[in-house]
Amino acid sequence: MTTLRILFWFAIAAAAMLGAVWLAERPGTLTAEWQGWRLDTNVGVVLIAIVVLILVGIAAWLLYRWIVGAPFALLEGWGESRRQRGYRELTQGLAAVAAGDGVEAQKHARKAEQLLAEPALTLLLSAQAAQLNGDRDGARRAFDAMLKDEQMAFLGLRGLIGQSLRDGDQTKALGYAERAFALRPQTPWVVHSLFDMQAQAGQWKAAQETLDSGIRRKVVTADKGRALKALLLVERSREAERGGSESDAQVLAREAFALAPERIAATTRLAELQIKAGDAKRATKTLERGWAVAPHPDLAELYLKASGESEPLKRIGVIRRLVTRNADDIESHLALAKASLEAGLWGEARRQLETAGGTSPPVRVCRLMAEVEERANADQAKVHEWLARAAVAPADRSWSCTACGAHHETWRSVCESCGAFGTLQWRAPGTYGQILPPDLQAELQGTAALPSTTGA
Ligand SMILES: [Zn+2]
Numbered sequence: 109m110t111t112l113r114i115l116f117w118f119a120i121a122a123a124a125m126l127g128a129v130w131l132a133e134r135p136g137t138l139t140a141e142w143q144g145w146r147l148d149t150n151v152g153v154v155l156i157a158i159v160v161l162i163l164v165g166i167a168a169w170l171l172y173r174w175i176v177g178a179p180f181a182l183l184e185g186w187g188e189s190r191r192q193r194g195y196r197e198l199t200q201g202l203a204a205v206a207a208g209d210g211v212e213a214q215k216h217a218r219k220a221e222q223l224l225a226e227p228a229l230t231l232l233l234s235a236q237a238a239q240l241n242g243d244r245d246g247a248r249r250a251f252d253a254m255l256k257d258e259q260m261a262f263l264g265l266r267g268l269i270g271q272s273l274r275d276g277d278q279t280k281a282l283g284y285a286e287r288a289f290a291l292r293p294q295t296p297w298v299v300h301s302l303f304d305m306q307a308q309a310g311q312w313k314a315a316q317e318t319l320d321s322g323i324r325r326k327v328v329t330a331d332k333g334r335a336l337k338a339l340l341l342v343e344r345s346r347e348a349e350r351g352g353s354e355s356d357a358q359v360l361a362r363e364a365f366a367l368a369p370e371r372i373a374a375t376t377r378l379a380e381l382q383i384k385a386g387d388a389k390r391a392t393k394t395l396e397r398g399w400a401v402a403p404h405p406d407l408a409e410l411y412l413k414a415s416g417e418s419e420p421l422k423r424i425g426v427i428r429r430l431v432t433r434n435a436d437d438i439e440s441h442l443a444l445a446k447a448s449l450e451a452g453l454w455g456e457a458r459r460q461l462e463t464a465g466g467t468s469p470p471v472r473v474c475r476l477m478a479e480v481e482e483r484a485n486a487d488q489a490k491v492h493e494w495l496a497r498a499a500v501a502p503a504d505r506s507w508s509c510t511a512c513g514a515h516h517e518t519w520r521s522v523c524e525s526c527g528a529f530g531t532l533q534w535r536a537p538g539t540y541g542q543i544l545p546p547d548l549q550a551e552l553q554g555t556a557a558l559p560s561t562t563g564a
Contacts, residue, residue, distance in 0.1 A: 137151070138151055138154055201220055214237040231264075235254070250267075262291050265285075303336075304522075342521065345364065361377045374398075392415070395410055395414065399433055399434055404439060405442070421451050428444065438470075445457045449476065457476070457480050461473050465477075468502055475495070475498050506536075511523060
């Protein structure tokens, strides 16, 4: 540009010089007559006059530009305020999103888009506004466009994961979560979401890798990671058994139980396999250790099975051996009451149930009391009294999810109602919220879902 301009001026100067030389070689005079005036001069003077006139013209033009320069400055200022207005629209739009006003947010988003030449910034606002207005296609378009921007790709993925989950498309959500994890493996919600999605899809090994990475990066605490890993191993053990490899199944179950004997699922898994392999003695040991830290009716059931004892009176002795390590727990009294009931020892059954129930017996105790009255003396009045009490009795321990509070008949690794992994605990209602620290609780209610280690 500059070179071109120099050449241009050089050409003009050369032409002027050539012209001057040409004129000098051809001298002559010029006469002008006008209204009685007469001017005699030579060509050189006229030319000089013309050049002077041109220079004066240029000077006048520059002066004019300097004087009316203000409008140009104003134009530049207009550009500046355009950006400022754009940012103001953006700010107002974000405020509208925070206030949950989708229509207002969209209005500001559109204006900001026109005013600002920064699509990355306005896309996020547009996406959120569209989401608030229930405009799924609009939101998806905006999130998709964000993927093209390096800075915004992660946010776009977060939006797309949420959108896919709301659409019920788990496969798509998992794909986006994997991409987000590849971008930022240290971000807690990414680790937690990916882990849960992999678990929901039954990809136990992949889930374990995600968990290991999370523990390494301190996104998951070592203690929580240990319990979760144990439950993943339980699932892998089930998978191995289904695949016909019982020795692998047992190796995995043993690892799970060694990691988290306080998880009832780990205890039952190992004991089941040991009984199946004919190793009743080992199964007995496993169940006794499990009962000591986390008693559950399923453990008593398996313990009786391992003993091979069918004589009702002797079965009471078997249960007594199991419960000695945790004699005061309600499960211990209930297990003894059940065994006594089956052996026809009504008095002993009643005594155990009274101890178990205390001043406000829970549902299970009331139901068993009704059964005792029915079988002992067929006292219908008392039976009805206990059944009526059962209807209003404080709720019992059950499998409930620490993330969403849902109840389940049997233990499963993934909560059916919220999709969290490892959150089912054997506990009475009302203990909800006490097991987890508040910050984790808050996290659980968001995208993340990590269980505590106690109970199940
Ligand atoms: Zn749940």
